[in-house]
Amino acid sequence: MLNTNDGGANVSMNGGASWTNQEQQPTAQFYRVIADNRVPYNVYTGQQDNSSIRIASRTAGRGITWKDWVAVAGCESAYLAFDPDNPVEVYGGCYQGIIDRWHEVTGHGQSIKAYPELSLGNVPRDFAYRFNWNAPILTSRFDRQVIFHAGNKVLKSTDKGITWEEISPDLTRNVSETQGPGGYPITNEAAGGENYHTLMYLAESPHREGELWAGSDDGLVHKTTDGGKSWQNVTPQGLPEGIINAIELSPHNPNTAYIAVMRYKFDDNAPYAFKTTDGGSSWTAIHEGIPTEAFVRVVREDPVRPDLLYAGTERGLYLSTNGGRQWTRFQSNLPLVAITDLLIHENDLIASTSGRALWILDDLSALQQSGGRLPEGLALYRPKPAYRLFNGSSSQFVPGLGQNPEQGTTLIYHLPKKLPLENSASKSSMPKASWYAAYIMEMPHINPGQVAPLNPLALKLKKA
Numbered sequence: 001m002l003n004t005n006d007g008g009a010n011v012s013m014n015g016g017a018s019w020t021n022q023e024q025q026p027t028a029q030f031y032r033v034i035a036d037n038r039v040p041y042n043v044y045t046g047q048q049d050n051s052s053i054r055i056a057s058r059t060a061g062r063g064i065t066w067k068d069w070v071a072v073a074g075c076e077s078a079y080l081a082f083d084p085d086n087p088v089e090v091y092g093g094c095y096q097g098i099i100d101r102w103h104e105v106t107g108h109g110q111s112i113k114a115y116p117e118l119s120l121g122n123v124p125r126d127f128a129y130r131f132n133w134n135a136p137i138l139t140s141r142f143d144r145q146v147i148f149h150a151g152n153k154v155l156k157s158t159d160k161g162i163t164w165e166e167i168s169p170d171l172t173r174n175v176s177e178t179q180g181p182g183g184y185p186i187t188n189e190a191a192g193g194e195n196y197h198t199l200m201y202l203a204e205s206p207h208r209e210g211e212l213w214a215g216s217d218d219g220l221v222h223k224t225t226d227g228g229k230s231w232q233n234v235t236p237q238g239l240p241e242g243i244i245n246a247i248e249l250s251p252h253n254p255n256t257a258y259i260a261v262m263r264y265k266f267d268d269n270a271p272y273a274f275k276t277t278d279g280g281s282s283w284t285a286i287h288e289g290i291p292t293e294a295f296v297r298v299v300r301e302d303p304v305r306p307d308l309l310y311a312g313t314e315r316g317l318y319l320s321t322n323g324g325r326q327w328t329r330f331q332s333n334l335p336l337v338a339i340t341d342l343l344i345h346e347n348d349l350i351a352s353t354s355g356r357a358l359w360i361l362d363d364l365s366a367l368q369q370s371g372g373r374l375p376e377g378l379a380l381y382r383p384k385p386a387y388r389l390f391n392g393s394s395s396q397f398v399p400g401l402g403q404n405p406e407q408g409t410t411l412i413y414h415l416p417k418k419l420p421l422e423n424s425a426s427k428s429s430m431p432k433a434s435w436y437a438a439y440i441m442e443m444p445h446i447n448p449g450q451v452a453p454l455n456p457l458a459l460k461l462k463k464a
Contacts (some may be wrong), residue, residue, distance in 0.1 A: 006049030007357075023066065026357035031134050032079050033347040033352040035155045036087040039387055042092075043360075044090070045341075045352050046078030046134070052092050057348075057360060057405075063390035064402025071103035073109055079137040083144035091139070091161065095192040096120065097131035097151055101161055112161025114149060121190040124197075125179035129153060130172075132217060136202035142209040154214060154228060166458075167228025172197035172216040196354035203247040207254035215244025221259060223280060234280025242272065246298040246341070252306040255279045258286075258299040258324075264314070271296045273311065277322050286324030291315065299324075300342045304368040312339025312351060321372040334359060347384040362405050365411040367401045379414040 003019065008027035010019040029048035035041045038057040047053055053345040055069035074080065074092025081091045091112075096119035102109040115128040118399045124130050129151035140146035148158045154168040174197050182194030198217050203212035210227035213234075219241040222231045242263035250256035257280065261272035271287040273296040286309075289298065294315035302308035309320040311327060317339055319330035338354040347368075349361040366381040386409040393404040 027355055028357040029217055029340075029354045030352035030358060031077060033341045033343045033350055033358070034080055034082075035084070035343060036082065037084045038087070040389065041346060042087070043350060043358060044072065044080045044082075046074060046076055046080065046092075046276070048076050048354075050076055052078035052080060054090075055358070055402075058389070058391055059404060060389070060391050061404075062401070063394060063398065063404050065400065067222060068402070069279065073100050074098075077133045079134055080452055081137045081139045081147065083139060086144075089160070091137055091147055093131075093135050093137050093149070095131070095133050096195075097127075097129055097135060097149075099135075099137060099149055111163075112157070114151075114155050114157075114164040119192060121181075121188060123179070123181055124192075125176050129155070130179070130195050130198045131192065132198035132200055133191075134200075136199060138202060138204060140204060140209075141206065148204075148212070149200045150214060152198055154199070154202065154212065154217075156228065168214070168222070168231055170197075170370065171199060171214050171222045171231065173218045173221060175218075181299055184221060195401045200244055201247050202251050205249050205254065207249075213247045213249060213257065215247050215259060217243045219244065219261070220249070221280065232280070234276075236274050236283035239272075239274075240266075240268075242268075244267065245296075248299050248301055250301050250306065251303045252301070253277065256301075256306075257311075258301065259283075260296040260298050260311075262295050262297060264295055269293045269295045269314065271313065272322070273299050279343075284324075286320070287327070288325065289320075289327035290318055294318075297339060298342050300344060302364065303344055303347075304364070305371065308368065308372065310342055310349065312342045314338045317351065319367075319372060333376075361407075363410065363412075370414075375414055377416055381412045383409050383411060392436060 001016055003010045008022040010022060012019045031046040033043060033045045035043050040056060042054050042056055044054045051071040052074045053069045053236055054072045056064055057240040059068055072092060073090040075094035077095050079093040082089060090102045091099060092102060095416045097113055098268050099113055100111050117128060119127060131151040134325050136150040138148050145158060147161060149155045152170045152172050155164045156167045157164045162397045178196050182189030196217065199214050200217045201215040211225045213223045215221050219239055221235045221244055223234050224231045242261045245262050248258040248262040258275050263272065270292055271290040273287050273293055274283040275286045276283045290313060294313040296311055296313050298312040300310045307321060307323040309324050311318040316336050317330045317334060318327040320327045335356040339351050339354040340354050341352045343350040347364050349364055351359045363384050365384050369381045389407055391404045391407050393406055
């Protein structure tokens with residue numbers, strides 16, 4: 001028997017007389033993901049029906065255990081933000097616009113909600129601000145003292161949340177008829193999980209200070225280039241009502257952006273992903289190759305190759321090597337599960353999922369340097385810089401143990417099936433280990449080592 005719930009899953013092998021606990025399998029449901037710049041870096045996210053978490057990406061032990069994570073700011077639906085170079089203070093959200101500032105040294109948090117009011121059970125149209133269950137929070141990359149919190153309007157604080165100012169009008173469709181009690185007329189959902197006409201995503205330009213893009217849960221995209229003094233509607237023409245679940249602003253081109261749109265609440269599971277190269281004046285659909293039922297949740301652009309894109313969908317991970325014109329499945333033994341967010345950090349690809357916890361693909365260098373294509377001959381890929389860290393690791397899944405990356409530097413190479421040899425003596429003189437190391441890397445597929453709650457991924461090698 002299998003019991004699935006908000007906190008994960010429990011299994012009974014004796015008709016319900018006893019059950020496994022949820023720590024034995026990686027079935028956590030996570031929301032947005034972010035990481036700090038510590039060595040090793042930590043991953044932060046909100047966990048459904050649990051708490052926000054900070055967890056190590058590697059440890060000095062055999063693997064990653066429950067002792068290596070801690071609850072930080074906010075609650076289960078937390079969007080998290082901090083200064084990645086000094087993450088001693090963490091800002092985290094909760095439902096109904098609750099937000100607090102948590103300090104690492106004291107372990108305590110302070111409520112800094114913009115407009116303190118009792119929201120539970122009340123009607124959203126009467127709130128000062130309408131907040132999504134997973135309301136966006138971020139600190140400015142240009143000034144980490146600046147915090148943004150998005151409800152139906154964008155709010156800004158320059159004093160760690162003590163005071164707030166509105167820097168936008170209502171950026172949603174703001175239809176009063178659809179701002180009643182959640183779950184009505186059957187029951188009042190009360191907690192805010194069904195609030196509508198809210199902002200779902202907020203992104204800051206990595207190139208231009210004062211440029212923000214906001215996406216709503218009712219299908220609108222706006223941007224400002226002057227810090228919020230004026231906003232422009234840049235929604236793709238003809239886009240039907242849906243959730244703007246993610247906005248990616250290119251790390252390469254200041255005028256390139258991507259949006260992922262979800263319409264599953266309208267019984268439409270088709271993939272909707274769009275790309276602009278002119279700052280939102282025009283958009284192009286980029287979903288060719290993604291199956292009909294795999295609606296797109298997030299698109300990320302590689303920080304090294306602008307034509308290399310990653311898409312997290314309801315049914316796994318997809319890769320494009322030509323700027324989104326065509327996608328291919330990028331899965332291997334990464335579970336076929338909803339990818340809720342993607343983050344590229346220290347050249348690792350971090351994926352949060354809804355039901356299979358967190359996964360990390362260690363070092364994208366081979367993908368970046370090969371463009372996702374097999375070379376014809378011998379190739380050796382330059383790895384990312386490595387730290388001299390010592391730890392154990394396991395290539396097999398161990399219940400309750402997250403997998404550490406291998407210590408040292410991993411060299412990734414490609415050897416053709418047939419090696420050119422000058423003469424038979426050359427072949428016989430080759431070390432046996434090298435001769436049988438004629439492996440072909442399966443590109444673009446990836447083989448994640450399965451762990452819980454954090455799952456580093458390893459490149460898959462196949463014997464020729």
